[in-house]
Amino acid sequence: MKSDDNMLARLAALKTAPMAELKSQWVELFDGAAPMFSRRYIEARLAYRIQELTHGGLAPATLRRLEDLGAAFASGGAARGRARAGLKPITGTRLIREWQGAEHVVSVTQDGYEWQGRPYRSLSAIARAITGTRWNGWLFFGLKNHRGKTA
Numbered sequence: 002m003k004s005d006d007n008m009l010a011r012l013a014a015l016k017t018a019p020m021a022e023l024k025s026q027w028v029e030l031f032d033g034a035a036p037m038f039s040r041r042y043i044e045a046r047l048a049y050r051i052q053e054l055t056h057g058g059l060a061p062a063t064l065r066r067l068e069d070l071g072a073a074f075a076s077g078g079a080a081r082g083r084a085r086a087g088l089k090p091i092t093g094t095r096l097i098r099e100w101q102g103a104e105h106v107v108s109v110t111q112d113g114y115e116w117q118g119r120p121y122r123s124l125s126a127i128a129r130a131i132t133g134t135r136w137n138g139w140l141f142f143g144l145k146n147h148r149g150k151t152a
Contacts, residue, residue, distance in 0.1 A: 008055040015044045023047060030054070096124075096142045100131050107142065 015023065023043050027035035030050045035043060059067075089109065090096070096107040096114075105127075108115045113122045121127050124138020132141075139145040 004055055008051055011051050012048050015047055090144065096144075098131075098142050105131055 018026075020040060020043075023040070024035040026047055027033075027043060030047065058064075092109055092111050094109040096109070098105050098107070105116065107124070107127055110120065113120060114124060114127060115121065116127045116130070121130075124142055124144075125136060126138070128136035128138045128141035137145070
């Protein structure tokens, strides 16, 4: 509990510390010169680092996921689709969408999706079967908004 109290005191002191003190802490915590960014940026990074040193870093599973996403992004192209596959809703989830007065229920399975007893590999294929036109399946089922943000 004492380390938590110390951490909270250090975090609170960041707001009132002069910029020279923040840069000094940066050198201590990051073993390098402070970047030429705004005070707000430096405070935020210092606060994160103080908490990280007190409570530990990211979980190993989170680090692996971030590494996988970074590799997928760096390779571009088809790898981006594979990175998106990891964001599929949890197996067993039911997605319900009303379309032209009819309710359509899609079940998320281990291998993809199921609609009307038939397996599908993507939500877009189901949306096309329902509407007869091409749709982004994530958008059609409300898992993503029109600006591309995941719901």
